[in-house]
Amino acid sequence: xxIVVLAKLVPDLVEELTIDASGAALDMTFxxxxxxxxDDHAIEQSILLKExxxxxxTVITLDLEGADDVLFTAAAKGADRLIKIKGxxxxxxxxxxxxxxxxxxVKELQPDLVxxxxxxxxxxxxSAGPLLAECLGMPYVGYVHGIAISDGKSKVLKEYPGGLxxxxxxxxPAVLGVQASEQPPRYVAxxxxxxxxxxxxxxxxxxxxxxxxxxxxxxxxxxxEASTHATMITGNADDVATKLxxxxxxxxxx
Amino acid sequence: MSTEVVEQSFYExxxxxxxxxxxxxxxxxxxxxxxxxxxxxxxxxxxxRLIAALRADRFEKALSTDAIWMCxxxxxxxxxxxxxxxxxPGLMARTKEELLLAGNVPSELQNALAxxxxxxNPLGExxxxxxxxxxxxxxxxxxxxxxxxxxxxxxxxxxxxxxxPRVQSTxxxxxxxxxxxxxxxxILGPEESSDGDSQxxxxxxxxxxxxxxxxxxxxxxxQFNEIITTDPHAYNALKNEYPRLGISYPVRHYTTFLxxxxxxxxxxxxxxxxxxxxxxxxxxxxxxxxxxEEPRALLEAIPGVELLEMTHNHTNSLCCGGGGGGMxxxxxxxxxxxxxxxxxRVREALSVGANVLAVxxxxxxxxxxxxxxxxxxxxQLKVRDIAELLVEAMENERGEI
Amino acid sequence: xxxxxxxxxxxxxxxxxxxxxxxxxxARESAQNTGGxxxxxxxxxxxxxxxxxxxxxxxxxxxxxxxxDFNPDAYQKALTDLIGKNQPRTVLFGSTSIGADLxxxxxxxxxxxxxxxxxxxxxxxxxxxxxxxxxIMAEGELPAPTALVAMxxxxxxxxxxxxxxxxxxxxxxVPVLESLRVTLAKYIExxxxxxxxxxxxxxxxxxxxxxxxxxxxxxxxxxxxxxxxVTASRPxxxxxxxxxxxxxxxxxxxxxxxxxxxxxxxxxxxxxxxxTDSEAIIAINTDPKAPIFDIAKYxxxxxxxxxxxxxxxxxxEAKGR
Numbered sequence: 001x002x003i004v005v006l007a008k009l010v011p012d013l014v015e016e017l018t019i020d021a022s023g024a025a026l027d028m029t030f031x032x033x034x035x036x037x038x039d040d041h042a043i044e045q046s047i048l049l050k051e052x053x054x055x056x057x058t059v060i061t062l063d064l065e066g067a068d069d070v071l072f073t074a075a076a077k078g079a080d081r082l083i084k085i086k087g088x089x090x091x092x093x094x095x096x097x098x099x100x101x102x103x104x105x106v107k108e109l110q111p112d113l114v115x116x117x118x119x120x121x122x123x124x125x126x127s128a129g130p131l132l133a134e135c136l137g138m139p140y141v142g143y144v145h146g147i148a149i150s151d152g153k154s155k156v157l158k159e160y161p162g163g164l165x166x167x168x169x170x171x172x173p174a175v176l177g178v179q180a181s182e183q184p185p186r187y188v189a190x191x192x193x194x195x196x197x198x199x200x201x202x203x204x205x206x207x208x209x210x211x212x213x214x215x216x217x218x219x220x221x222x223x224x225e226a227s228t229h230a231t232m233i234t235g236n237a238d239d240v241a242t243k244l245x246x247x248x249x250x251x252x253x254x
Numbered sequence: 255m256s257t258e259v260v261e262q263s264f265y266e267x268x269x270x271x272x273x274x275x276x277x278x279x280x281x282x283x284x285x286x287x288x289x290x291x292x293x294x295x296x297x298x299x300x301x302x303r304l305i306a307a308l309r310a311d312r313f314e315k316a317l318s319t320d321a322i323w324m325c326x327x328x329x330x331x332x333x334x335x336x337x338x339x340x341x342x343p344g345l346m347a348r349t350k351e352e353l354l355l356a357g358n359v360p361s362e363l364q365n366a367l368a369x370x371x372x373x374x375n376p377l378g379e380x381x382x383x384x385x386x387x388x389x390x391x392x393x394x395x396x397x398x399x400x401x402x403x404x405x406x407x408x409x410x411x412x413x414x415x416x417x418x419p420r421v422q423s424t425x426x427x428x429x430x431x432x433x434x435x436x437x438x439x440x441i442l443g444p445e446e447s448s449d450g451d452s453q454x455x456x457x458x459x460x461x462x463x464x465x466x467x468x469x470x471x472x473x474x475x476x477q478f479n480e481i482i483t484t485d486p487h488a489y490n491a492l493k494n495e496y497p498r499l500g501i502s503y504p505v506r507h508y509t510t511f512l513x514x515x516x517x518x519x520x521x522x523x524x525x526x527x528x529x530x531x532x533x534x535x536x537x538x539x540x541x542x543x544x545x546x547e548e549p550r551a552l553l554e555a556i557p558g559v560e561l562l563e564m565t566h567n568h569t570n571s572l573c574c575g576g577g578g579g580g581m582x583x584x585x586x587x588x589x590x591x592x593x594x595x596x597x598x599r600v601r602e603a604l605s606v607g608a609n610v611l612a613v614x615x616x617x618x619x620x621x622x623x624x625x626x627x628x629x630x631x632x633x634q635l636k637v638r639d640i641a642e643l644l645v646e647a648m649e650n651e652r653g654e655i
Numbered sequence: 656x657x658x659x660x661x662x663x664x665x666x667x668x669x670x671x672x673x674x675x676x677x678x679x680x681x682a683r684e685s686a687q688n689t690g691g692x693x694x695x696x697x698x699x700x701x702x703x704x705x706x707x708x709x710x711x712x713x714x715x716x717x718x719x720x721x722x723x724d725f726n727p728d729a730y731q732k733a734l735t736d737l738i739g740k741n742q743p744r745t746v747l748f749g750s751t752s753i754g755a756d757l758x759x760x761x762x763x764x765x766x767x768x769x770x771x772x773x774x775x776x777x778x779x780x781x782x783x784x785x786x787x788x789x790x791i792m793a794e795g796e797l798p799a800p801t802a803l804v805a806m807x808x809x810x811x812x813x814x815x816x817x818x819x820x821x822x823x824x825x826x827x828x829v830p831v832l833e834s835l836r837v838t839l840a841k842y843i844e845x846x847x848x849x850x851x852x853x854x855x856x857x858x859x860x861x862x863x864x865x866x867x868x869x870x871x872x873x874x875x876x877x878x879x880x881x882x883x884x885v886t887a888s889r890p891x892x893x894x895x896x897x898x899x900x901x902x903x904x905x906x907x908x909x910x911x912x913x914x915x916x917x918x919x920x921x922x923x924x925x926x927x928x929x930x931t932d933s934e935a936i937i938a939i940n941t942d943p944k945a946p947i948f949d950i951a952k953y954x955x956x957x958x959x960x961x962x963x964x965x966x967x968x969x970x971x972e973a974k975g976r
Contacts, residue, residue: 017787095759121786142755143906163898166839167840177756184361184893189351214763214766216768221791221794222792223791230951232956233954237962241968244955254973585894589867589868624960627961
């Protein structure tokens with residue numbers, strides 16, 4: 001089973017986000033990047049599949065801040081090949097450009113399955129998974145939380161709102177957008193990652209094309225103003241409880 | 255991996271990383287450790303059984319259970335071992351390390367460890383905001399990265415005093431005391447990372463070394479005579495572990511430091527604090543480092559205070575449950591025990607007739623306050639750090655010193 | 656080529672999803688700029704009846720057995736054909752398990768620009784999208800001549816997309832839908848015998864702040880006293896402390912109760928989008944800066960554990976028990 005995982009580095013929301021001087025993009029001076037949480041799930045899912053039925057896992061990411069750590073951590077979990085795509089990303093990264101650049105590399109790898117997180121919080125021009133799928137001419141199913149492979153075929157569990165799940169048969173090779181790995185992403189001890197850094201190699205590839213066509217042009221970025229704020233109820237627990245009962249009565253609930 | 259190889263390599267790790275780790279081989283299987291362990295009855299493999307498993311080539315069985323995460327690294331076992339085996343830092347920390355390497359770690363703890371690595375604190379707060387608690391304090395607190403002058407004392411503030419809303423009060427209280435005594439101090443602010451001691455005791459030796467390395471580099475940039483810590487865990491790390499990594503500075507816990515100033519402090523304690531106070535000996539100040547009397551001396555100096563001792567005090571103090579990763583295993587430990595060590599301790603405080611539970615460790619204030627909410631009859635029990643009580647005695651009704 | 660705004664209707668097992676109406680409302684606003692019609696695109700099998708309350712000028716209905724249930728491959732093929740032929744001004748998709756499987760694929764296949772995570776389309780031809788966990792808004796001109804837009808809820812109320820007058824339905828030809836690479840094997844129902852939280856009037860919702868499974872009993876006592884039901888945000892469900900059918904949020908259910916009382920929920924966008932139709936949101940949280948206070952009607956900055964039991968008692972008293 002040859003599995004490829006596309007991992008994205010996205011702005012870390014723990015840090016304050018500000019808009020740059022142009023007014024239309026994020027100020028990256030103090031922003032830090034972190035692996036997209038759902039891509040971490042995709043990596044975990046790929047390792048689980050490898051542990052179950054053997055095979056090889058390749059993880060690809062762009063050469064941005066933190067890329068090496070993402071790749072070595074994946075290797076410490078069991079990933080076999082690590083690929084870093086180099087290029088000039090100063091102008092920002094659009095998923096359309098990312099998908100096209102990755103497609104060239106992924107085609108060579110001839111995977112049976114491509115996994116990536118179903119979405120990321122900065123997906124202004126769509127999600128990397130389905131964009132990549134179409135660039136590769138592969139079928140795509142998103143919101144997947146379970147994958148079973150047998151005889152070159154796959155059964156996937158797709159989540160719908162309200163707890164409903166659909167079991168789908170998907171022809172391989174395919175791209176799947178992971179909503180949750182079957183087990184939460186495993187922990188890797190710092191010492192293990194350090195060990196792996198000595199033995200694993202990161203392959204560097206250049207982005208042969210960087211075509212962002214398809215992404216919208218952003219005229220302005222801004223922080224939303226809270227248009228309203230809740231009326232705060234104050235006092236000790238007793239006061240607050242009394243006032244809340246009053247509100248419940250107002251709404252005809254009591 | 256054959257069990258023999260696991261056992262041998264485990265012994266080697268213990269020997270390599272813990273002073274007197276070779277004493278592990280002198281275990282008498284007396285069971286004192288498992289008996290005194292507060293969660294021993296739930297651990298499936300409490301210390302003596304863990305050693306027995308090692309000897310019987312059944313260590314991998316121990317590693318397949320997650321119950322060992324009940325250990326709160328409180329040093330109770332280490333304190334009573336007749337063979338003086340360093341059970342807590344040697345056996346328990348090493349076993350947790352094996353569990354971590356095998357991926358057998360509860361997700362709550364996982365997050366705290368990942369946060370420590372990424373943000374330099376287990377709470378997942380931005381490192382750039384580590385000194386935000388000092389905003390608005392006058393006179394302005396010196397942050398070494400900005401002032402760059404030599405100072406007498408480098409105050410290692412710690413994760414919870416920096417970021418946790420309840421514990422920031424302790425930090426602010428200590429500021430008032432240091433200023434009243436005219437101490438020339440500064441803090442590292444955003445350059446400070448978690449001391450890493452609890453993470454080390456939770457099995458993440460690599461993470462500990464990484465954090466120590468960062469702190470060591472920050473220390474080396476500045477000139478100061480001594481380090482004081484708010485947190486006994488930080489004190490333990492800086493005194494006993496960092497020197498082995500080549501980072502060695504004189505260090506005291508703030509209670510020992512202030513006890514040295516007792517003659518100057520006493521005249522400042524003008525307001526009466528009429529309270530029946532009982533002092534909880536923190537594991538890492540008391541049992542682990544032998545500091546019992548200085549904190550009590552500070553409390554006894556406060557006018558109006560009646561100091562009471564709980565049944566478990568000094569060397570057999572009861573852990574609050576926060577050590578060894580316990581601070582980040584509440585959900586997990588609750589599922590297994592349906593009781594909390596902090597609740598047990600709060601009941602002890604009540605039974606001795608105290609109305610104030612005095613603490614000296616940042617983990618304890620939030621833990622005991624939470625416990626006081628759920629224990630019957632504890633609603634009126636106040637939890638205060640020694641620094642906060644001193645300031646209460648220093649201030650008049652208008653809050654001025 | 657037209658100035659029409661197409662809305663790809665989302666439906667599952669004979670229920671039209673709320674996002675469809677939100678999109679119709681957005682399309683109505685956008686059509687005021689383009690001058691075109693609001694056209695609902697309904698794909699399904701024997702599903703014509705679903706179009707009864709669409710606030711649209713027209714419904715294009717594609718009927719085929721392969722479209723009976725959502726199938727990304729089949730829907731992509733049918734839409735490629737339709738959009739390719741008609742070249743509307745804009746096509747709206749839901750940013751959901753249905754729409755997100757379509758929009759990006761079609762963007763590449765049809766070589767059309769895609770605006771994602773869009774909250775509103777204005778009368779002056781602009782889009783406003785919400786990204787970075789709700790912390791950043793991005794605005795721009797709607798790309799021309801044809802734009803694909805994936806929408807999130809929050810900018811419009813469901814009622815704005817509903818109408819008492821049924822729009823005219825035109826059935827259109829469907830291309831060949833064979834050799835599909837994805838097929839539906841079966842549905843797996845959520846936990847049986849549980850309540851439908853989307854129909855409840857009073858919800859007591861717990862977040863990470865509840866800390867552990869045992870504390871949920873406190874929320875259940877309060878809910879019971881009020882005559883309501885306990886729901887939760889994702890972290891609580893992921894821990895297995897409540898069944899998935901109690902999940903309120905993007906990947907759970909959208910709810911519209913009279914009272915939505917939150918305990919320890921911070922207010923992340925994925926949760927908030929599912930509760931904006933509540934009559935009154937009452938938020939209890941220790942963090943005064945929690946985003947939930949920006950959308951709640953009433954807020955209490957307090958530790959929920961200090962309040963729950965007292966509140967439950969007072970509610971019981973008020974009910975005369």
